[in-house]
Amino acid sequence: MQVFSGTTADEAWRIAAKTIFDDAEIGVEPGRNGPVKELVHAAFVIKEPRQRWVLSRRPAMNPAFAIVEAFWILSGRNDARLVNRWNPSLPHFAGDTSSYPGAYGYRLRRHFSVDQLDRAIDALIANPTSRQVALQIWSAVDDLPATTGAPRSADIPCNTGSFLRVRQNELHWLQVLRSNDLNRGTPYNFVQFTVLQEVVAGCLGVSVGPYTHVCNSLHVYQNDLDTFSFAPKSALRSNSSLLLPKKEAFEAISIFERVLERLGDPALTGAECTDIIKHAVLPPGHHNLLLIAAADIARRLGWDDVMTEAAQGCSDPLLLAVWKKWCERWVRSRELRKAL
Known part of the structure; x- marks a missing residue:
């Protein structure tokens, strides 16, 4: 093996x-x-x-x-x-x-x-x-x-x-x-x-x-x-923590699930997305993850300002780097589709 x-x-x-x-x-x-x-x-x-x-x-x-x-x-x-x-x-x-x-x-x-x-x-x-x-x-x-x-x-x-x-x-x-x-x-x-x-x-x-x-x-x-x-190796590291006692951990999972439901609603507006980002009550590590999930919904719906605001709120260097590479991939794909 x-x-x-x-x-x-x-x-x-x-x-x-x-x-x-x-x-x-x-x-x-x-x-x-x-x-x-x-x-x-x-x-x-x-x-x-x-x-x-x-x-x-x-x-x-x-x-x-x-x-x-x-x-x-x-x-x-x-x-x-x-x-x-x-x-x-x-x-x-x-x-x-x-x-x-x-x-x-x-x-x-x-x-x-x-x-x-x-x-x-x-x-x-x-x-x-x-x-x-x-x-x-x-x-x-x-x-x-x-x-x-x-x-x-x-x-x-x-x-x-x-x-x-x-x-x-x-x-x-x-x-x-x-x-x-x-x-x-x-x-x-x-x-x-x-x-x-x-x-x-x-x-x-x-x-x-x-x-x-x-x-x-x-x-x-x-x-x-x-x-x-x-790609070349990176020295960036993640600083987010999901370590919580059991009661708080399951509460955070429940809150995260409810927020994802709101973000995934086809009727979501840009203003509602911004409101979710600002008012979701989650521990810092969970909030970093939520910001990237919200940024991607905003990206898919063409809300560039909302996407940027969400991503800029993420304080995890490695996660943010992965997000930026994903966005670069999306931009290249969009440009390729326009050229066809």
């Missing part, structure tokens, strides 16, 4: 990207959407999971969608409407449907008739030495292919489960995936599950330990080899 270890998510991702892109001996296999250059059994180790943003990926990742998806997961939802608002192309990958059957948050908090997230936190508060805290996403009933080999739906979860372990007052997190697209999936999965890790660590009153991300298949589609690349 190849292990890509780094202090930050960006560092670990860059090492993996360079390996897969440059190593001519890595085999090519058939994939769902075309041939893939694939590593079978690969892992990432991120020593500082709060440094979760992959800044190096080109084209740049969409930080607003990553943020919205993380809190959609924390809220236990599976509706397509909210996340599609920040990523209108998502139905192309996960199916054109009103709800996503493989939604991670719904699986973790509702699908199995137990709120696994809440139970895991309470169990580790009561017994921090427990080695029995495993979060289940994969469902054999819902996800195993039919006997013909056909997939059960367009949205089969790539993440299958999480394993939580408290050691020396740190929460170690092991994430297991059946399949992971290094370009289109991995940077977003890092955000999703390191956010969960940090939120749970805060609830437990412990620090955030290493994050380990194990893939049965880590791959890049051949068609993407010419369109994806990685």
Whole structure:
């Protein structure tokens, strides 16, 4: 098994990207959407999971969608409407449907008739030495292919489960995936599950330990080899914190969800967006994330002044850098469309 270890998510991702892109001996296999250059059994180790943003990926990742998806997961939802608002192309990958059957948050908090997230936190508060805290996403009933080999739906979860372990007052997190697209999936999965890790660590009153991300298949589609690349390494670091005691953490999740609902309302006006930005009562780290989600809605609706005001309020240097790269990508795409 190849292990890509780094202090930050960006560092670990860059090492993996360079390996897969440059190593001519890595085999090519058939994939769902075309041939893939694939590593079978690969892992990432991120020593500082709060440094979760992959800044190096080109084209740049969409930080607003990553943020919205993380809190959609924390809220236990599976509706397509909210996340599609920040990523209108998502139905192309996960199916054109009103709800996503493989939604991670719904699986973790509702699908199995137990709120696994809440139970895991309470169990580790009561017994921090427990080695029995495993979060289940994969469902054999819902996800195993039919006997013909056909997939059960367009949205089969790539993440299958999480394993939580408290050691020396740190929460170690092991994430297991059946399949992971290094370009289109991995940077977003890092955000999703390191956010969960940090939120749970805060609830437990412990620090955030290493994050380990194990893939049965880590791959890049051949068609993407010419369109994806990685930029020079950056020294920027994130300064946002999501560490809160359990009661405050779940209150913040609830507030964040309600604010996202308002931002995602098709009837939203520019004045309402500005009002939301100014009056949302959230801890500073959560507020930084909200500002980027709001900035992206303003961008999509053509409210340049509102977008600028929201982004300028973000005090997280790394998150702001990812946002700026995303905006540069959008500007280039817009200019290209105008030229056609």
